């Protein structure tokens with residue numbers, strides 16, 4: 001199991017050093033230099049954002065991409081913006097996080113049995129990575145899912161994350177039930193080489209666009225993590 005943690009660490013070192021997408025490298029560094037007024041005293045991360053959480057997790061959350069002034073600033077998945085506030089509060093209510101409050105990499109947050117990663121690891125302009133950028137970044141997610149043994153649930157936060165995980169299933173895994181169309185709560189049972197009994201559990205993304213309009217409520221997100229717990233513990 002220590003080997004698994006070391007493998008994940010090695011993947012994250014490669015992620016942090018990556019410069020494969022020239023436009024995203026320029027964008028993430030430009031944002032980090034120019035900064036948002038409210039954060040002018042902050043030192044921005046400005047690099048690809050590594051996965052965060054328990055390297056022995058049975059529950060993996062897959063987001064879209066770092067927010068320009070969120071995790072591109074703090075260097076930790078879903079940290080430093082409104083989406084992260086929602087997500088970590090829900091993870092805390094479900095018992096995956098030791099605290100609800102998230103602020104930066106030194107806020108004391110710890111996850112148990114959950115690891116957060118993303119389809120794309122550099123902040124994209126307008127939160128919209130191109131198909132080429134999504135394809136370029138996919139091998140990192142694939143490598144993480146190959147290194148994590150015994151994953152039981154992959155929570156896909158939004159359609160792009162869902163598509164990325166299904167792409168990996170098509171490349172290196174198999175479907176145990178037909179692929180469910182993306183909608184909140186949709187489940188597809190899959191087998192991956194390192195995780196032969198996993199379920200993709202789709203969720204709407206906790207973006208402000210969804211949370212401010214009631215498309216995603218706290219109760220709906222809680223239902224996802226309650227179900228994730230059930231699936232993780234099922235024999």
Ligand code: SF4
Pocket residue numbers: 015018019020021022024025048120121122133136137
């Ligand atoms: S998006 Fe992924 S592949 Fe592209 S530069 Fe960032 S880490 Fe590398």
